[in-house]
Amino acid sequence: MKTQFSLALAAFALLGAGCSKKNADLIPDKNNGGITLPEKFGAVVVVDTLGGGRHMAINANGDIYLHLSRLTRDGKAIVALRDSTGDGHADIIKGFSDVTGTGIELHNGYLYYSDATHIYRSKMADGQLLPDEARETMVTMVEGGGHLARTLTFDNKGGMYVNIGSLSNCCEMALRMPHTPGDDPCKELETRAGIWKFDDNTPGQQQELKYRYATGIRNAVAIAWNFSAGKLYGLQHGRDDLHRFWPEFYSEDQNTELPSEIFFEASQGDDMGWPYVYYDHLQKKKFLNPEYGGDGKKTDRTEKAKDPLLGFPGHWAPNDLIFYTGNLFPEKYKNGAFAAFHGSWNRLGHDQQGFKVVFIPMKDGKPSGDYEVFADGFVGPQPITNPSDAFFRPCGLAEGPDGSLYIADSQHGRIWRILYYPDGITKTNDRPLYQPEVRKEKEEVPDELQAGRMVYNTYCAPCHQRDGKGAQGMNPPLVGVKMVTGNKADLINIILKGYNKPDKINGESYQNVMPPHAWLSDQQIADVLTYIRKSWGNKADGLKPDDVANARKKANL
Numbered sequence: 001m002k003t004q005f006s007l008a009l010a011a012f013a014l015l016g017a018g019c020s021k022k023n024a025d026l027i028p029d030k031n032n033g034g035i036t037l038p039e040k041f042g043a044v045v046v047v048d049t050l051g052g053g054r055h056m057a058i059n060a061n062g063d064i065y066l067h068l069s070r071l072t073r074d075g076k077a078i079v080a081l082r083d084s085t086g087d088g089h090a091d092i093i094k095g096f097s098d099v100t101g102t103g104i105e106l107h108n109g110y111l112y113y114s115d116a117t118h119i120y121r122s123k124m125a126d127g128q129l130l131p132d133e134a135r136e137t138m139v140t141m142v143e144g145g146g147h148l149a150r151t152l153t154f155d156n157k158g159g160m161y162v163n164i165g166s167l168s169n170c171c172e173m174a175l176r177m178p179h180t181p182g183d184d185p186c187k188e189l190e191t192r193a194g195i196w197k198f199d200d201n202t203p204g205q206q207q208e209l210k211y212r213y214a215t216g217i218r219n220a221v222a223i224a225w226n227f228s229a230g231k232l233y234g235l236q237h238g239r240d241d242l243h244r245f246w247p248e249f250y251s252e253d254q255n256t257e258l259p260s261e262i263f264f265e266a267s268q269g270d271d272m273g274w275p276y277v278y279y280d281h282l283q284k285k286k287f288l289n290p291e292y293g294g295d296g297k298k299t300d301r302t303e304k305a306k307d308p309l310l311g312f313p314g315h316w317a318p319n320d321l322i323f324y325t326g327n328l329f330p331e332k333y334k335n336g337a338f339a340a341f342h343g344s345w346n347r348l349g350h351d352q353q354g355f356k357v358v359f360i361p362m363k364d365g366k367p368s369g370d371y372e373v374f375a376d377g378f379v380g381p382q383p384i385t386n387p388s389d390a391f392f393r394p395c396g397l398a399e400g401p402d403g404s405l406y407i408a409d410s411q412h413g414r415i416w417r418i419l420y421y422p423d424g425i426t427k428t429n430d431r432p433l434y435q436p437e438v439r440k441e442k443e444e445v446p447d448e449l450q451a452g453r454m455v456y457n458t459y460c461a462p463c464h465q466r467d468g469k470g471a472q473g474m475n476p477p478l479v480g481v482k483m484v485t486g487n488k489a490d491l492i493n494i495i496l497k498g499y500n501k502p503d504k505i506n507g508e509s510y511q512n513v514m515p516p517h518a519w520l521s522d523q524q525i526a527d528v529l530t531y532i533r534k535s536w537g538n539k540a541d542g543l544k545p546d547d548v549a550n551a552r553k554k555a556n557l
């Protein structure tokens with residue numbers, strides 16, 4: 001997110017400037033530390049394998065603050081990094097705070113950071129790497145599950161904007177169940193699925209409807225104030241499961257591409273349309289969601305929703321946005337937008353996509369052309385079906401005081417600093433960096449498991465993934481968990497009745513719910529459970545359709 005300058009810190013940066021080297025002296029890592037970039041751009045790996053990195057803020061002296069998705073071994077959630085020698089590599093690394101979350105910004109001499117229900121700030125002191133341990137609670141937000149990233153941005157006129165994502169997928173009456181009508185009007189919108197505007201300098205604020213700035217925004221993890229346009233922009237994570245919930249209206253292929261992840265500008269009072277409508281970037285049109293009577297063609301209720309500026313393919317998961325204000329990159333990048341896509345999990349077993357940083361050229365507050373891929377190759381050498389197999393996943397973006405672009409990875413916590421070399425790159429640094437491993441070749445599936453595999457890939461893989469490894473934070477793995485290989489009756493009951501277990505599975509909690517699948521036949525359930533009990537290294541005995549029939553009778557289903 002955007003670098004913020006305080007006068008005192010700017011003065012410190014000037015004092016410190018004598019010891020820092022010119023950008024052109026920084027030697028990019030070989031192969032840009034695992035990513036591809038346009039010609040004449042090079043990347044220096046600032047830090048490697050910190051653990052899962054989320055968003056980032058950079059101070060006027062170049063110090064970096066990275067919010068982590070897990071605590072470090074000594075219980076810290078934010079890592080502060082300093083490059084004291086000027087070679088581009090962080091050599092002083094310190095931990096701060098136990099507030100895990102994702103939003104982080106430097107503003108008016110404070111570090112602001114969030115968890116799922118609070119915005120906090122801690123005071124920065126001149127020259128000190130770490131802020132004061134003491135923190136003020138700026139905002140307390142409504143509790144609840146679902147999308148928990150409370151990212152934030154400032155307009156430097158007293159406004160602090162916070163993304164408060166939706167609880168549900170599409171405001172459906174029964175969470176994440178097939179064929180469930182939407183709540184109409186969607187009451188969730190009073191507390192969720194919008195951007196709220198708070199005062200940037202008043203501690204103790206509560207989330208109230210009167211502070212809602214814009215609505216109908218399912219989850220805009222990527223938000224940023226654009227100072228050249230004087231407006232707020234964001235990218236939305238679109239809804240999931242058009243095919244799995246509404247197979248009569250949407251094919252698997254449509255589910256894979258739709259709906260679009262939109263890039264939008266939001267002014268006070270704007271409504272981007274969720275949950276009633278979605279945007280289709282292929283037809284460049286908005287449509288009514290099936291939860292509200294849509295059938296893939298109807299356009300009712302679409303006129304009330306503001307048009308997006310651009311549509312990206314479905315499920316790419318935009319996680320950060322910055323507007324480039326520096327002078328290091330060529331002129332065309334000035335005031336344009338960089339967006340980081342974290343990559344998909346919900347493409348029904350097709351190769352996962354996204355995992356890149358794109359550039360959107362901007363003029364007068366609007367895109368002046370189509371987006372172009374800026375940084376790519378994060379996934380590694382081969383296509384992947386599970387996002388956890390990606391070598392890296394770009395999540396946070398920030399601009400350094402010299403105009404470098406920083407990208408933070410959520411798989412291992414690598415941070416790249418991207419520089420521009422107008423005369424081309426003559427030398428690279430071949431030092432040992434962490435090398436992720438290519439996943440193993442696909443397992444051969446024996447004939448007697450083929451039927452179960454078909455059921456699994458259609459109805460279970462969208463959540464648990466083809467390789468049974470699950471999707472981090474969303475859906476648990478089915479490999480190496482007791483429930484799968486243990487008692488058969490318990491297992492059948494999970495499939496028949498669904499499952500919403502508040503406690504953790506192997507120490508992790510999962511946002512999604514396991515929907516009931518009682519509508520599958522006894523044969524299908526026996527097949528799919530046999531398949532998961534005998535696949536991916538699981539070794540347990542199979543099930544018979546009679547086992548399912550008996551469980552169904554007992555459960556009165």
Ligand code: HEC
Pocket residue numbers: 176456459460461462463464474475476478481482483484491494495499500501502503505510511512513514515517528529532
């Ligand atoms: C919408 C996503 C989704 C779909 C589709 C789905 N599951 Fe699940 N499943 C989950 C989630 C989420 C949980 C964990 C629920 C919780 O912790 O509250 C879960 C839990 C489970 C568990 C228990 C795991 C444990 O260790 O407790 C099993 C077994 C399971 N699912 C099997 C299946 C099978 C088989 C299918 C297909 C017939 C399927 N699931 C379809 C999301 C899904």
